[in-house]
Amino acid sequence: MNRSLIDFLPEHAALDPVSFHMPGHKGSKLYKELGYGHILDNLMDCDITEIPGADNLFQTEDVILSIMQKYQKLYGSKRSYILINGSSVGLIAAILSSTKRGDKVIMARNSHKSIFNAMRLGGLEPVYLFPEILEEHGILGGIAPDEVERLLQENPEASCVVLPSPNYYGICSDIRAISEVCHKRNKVLIVDQAHGAHLKFMDGDHPEAAEDGGADVVINSTHKTLASWTQTAVMNVMTDRVDLNIIEDNLQILESSSPSYPLMLSLDVNAEILLDQEKKELAFGEWKKAVDMFYAKSHEIPGLKVMMDPMLDHTKINIDMSAYGLSGNELEDLLMEKGIFVELVTGNIIMCMTGIGTRREHINRLLEALKDIAASRNLVASSEGPDHSPMLTMRLERAAVPESKISLNLDDCEGRVAAGSIIPYPPGIPIACPGEIITKDLIDYVKGLRQMGEKVIGVSQMGEILVGE
Ligand SMILES: Cc1ncc(COP(=O)(O)O)c(C=O)c1O
Structure with a gap:
């Protein structure tokens, strides 16, 4: 018999693991630090249904409407919808709301599966945008505005454009330029910002949030980098190009009729953290210090390659230790032996995903582990270049x-x-x-x-x- 989840989860927690994977909260410490510990104590009692006073996700007028209004304010949207089936459901609803059966959709070939599923569900014809390849790192980069322009010229009947920004590795596209290209032809631009829910709230030098870059609909997995729980997300409608009534109809078709109150509660907590200047500064300040510390100290490890790119959201840390003859999978295994769990491996690159709950102690564990690995191996003669995953080409x-x-x-x-x-x-x-x-x-x-x-x-x-x- 396989191990049960009832055994696995406490065993994993007992390892004192460091999470460089989703979700962004990185465990209960964040809520306790910000004054929401009491919510965790009574979680099971919060698992209710649409009793009087609890509002209804599909006919909001009270407590759930108030969460949506908080996100509207935070992202400056015309309307924000909270989602309890991740960005996946928001992407499908946004695409179905911007198209009719048989339409062409210009979409990135490196899109998440939910977008391909929307093509199947809506009887849509995809026209693929291929992202740039960042040769130096052997990963996929952003989508070039010129390429969007070219495909729109070739397919003037297409109804919308859909692309991820940031992509899985954190590389963003120039959404401002792509919006201009789309809107010149009155096409809807849907941005899958599943990995960039935090961009709107970051200080300093970082790629612009799609909400500010002119996109029509932006879908954010608040669970991936912010403080709400797995499966929660927010869809922001920024313009009048898509009919809100059609979006609402599609959401009620696609989402469960029993949305989880604990999940919606976590979306409320996340919104409150972002709206409260003191809490936001504390959480984002500590996160930024941790990420900055990684980049400042990573050069102490000889041979460690750390990805830098002007379009990179630096909260995603992409590292490569092929200088020690280690593939991404081998490095992932060595880190796992030290209790460090990463999000993604592609070729020689491993992506360590930080989030609002990442702290300097997590980064110290990563740096120490990388130092140990480096000290226990020899540098090898330089290889010819990055190990390309066939998925790239x-x-x-x-x-x-x-x-x-x-x-x-x-x-x-x-x-x-x-x-x-x-x-x-x-x-x-x-x-x-x-x-x-x-x-x-x-x-x-x-x-x-x-x-x-x-x-x-x-x-x-x-x-x-x-x-x-
Ligand atoms: C680029 C991208 N878009 C969309 C999604 C779907 O997001 P969710 O897990 O919130 O449904 C993912 C999930 O990993 C993703 O990587």
């Missing part, structure tokens, strides 16, 4: 999306048309989508990931995928 041919599907073993799928998505997780970006033609390279790559123990959604335990009949 693989472009599959496309055919019609199959009408009927069958399951086939991966080994028998070369040349077949995918009928489902194949999604390495994280980062949750499909490597093959319905209608794309499966190649030998793709099969080998997916098999390699599975052999390394990586999770690949869309491939069954027996190694089968869905293809056209």
Whole structure:
């Protein structure tokens, strides 16, 4: 029998782990530090339903409306919606609200799976924007405004443009320039800011929040970097280009009719922290000191490469120790042995995700661990460059999306048309989508990931995928 979650979670907590992964609060300390400890003591009693006085997520007029109004004020939106099924549901609702069946949508090929799912649900035709590749680091960069312009010229009938900013590694796109390009043609720009809910509230030098850059709809996973709990998010509607009644109708179709009150409560706490100058300065000040300390001290570790880029949201720390002959996966394992858990590995890069609950003690643990690893190994002759993940460059041919599907073993799928998505997780970006033609390279790559123990959604335990009949 497999281990139970009832055993696993306390065992994990007993390790005194350091979280460089979602969620952003990094544990109960943050709420206690900011005066919300009592909420945690009575959490189970907060798990109620729509009794009188508790309002209704889909017909807000009281306590839930007040949370939405707080976010409206915080982000300067025309209307903000709190979401209890993550940014995923907000992205799908925003796309379905900006399109009609059969429409073309210009979307980043490195989008999260929820956006591909919106294409399937809405019967939409994706036109792919390919991001730049940051050769020096072997990762995907931002989306160039010129590329959006070119695709809009070629597809003037497209109804909206959807892209992530920041992307998973923290690289932002120039949303101000992309908004101008979209609005010149009166197209809706939807920004997946799942990784950048905090950008609006940061001081100092950092990429601009999409809300300030002119996007029409911006979806933020407040759980990823701020203080609300996993599955919570906020959708900000900034302009009149999308009808609020249509958005509300789509949200009530897509979300549970029993939204969790503890989750909504955490969204209220998060909003209060951001609105209270003293609490906000305390939390953001400590977070910034911690992140700054990492960048200031990282040069003490010889051979450690730390990603720097003018479009990088520096709260995402991307590091590379290939100078010691370590791949990203090997480095992740060594850190895990020291109780440090990271968010993502791509090639030689590991991404350490900080959040509002990150403190200098967490960064010290990371720096100490990296120093120990460096001290226990020798620098190796420099390699030819970053180890590129095939996800960066693989472009599959496309055919019609199959009408009927069958399951086939991966080994028998070369040349077949995918009928489902194949999604390495994280980062949750499909490597093959319905209608794309499966190649030998793709099969080998997916098999390699599975052999390394990586999770690949869309491939069954027996190694089968869905293809056209
Ligand atoms: C780029 C991106 N967009 C959207 C999402 C979905 O966000 P959520 O987990 O809040 O549904 C994710 C999740 O990891 C993501 O990485």
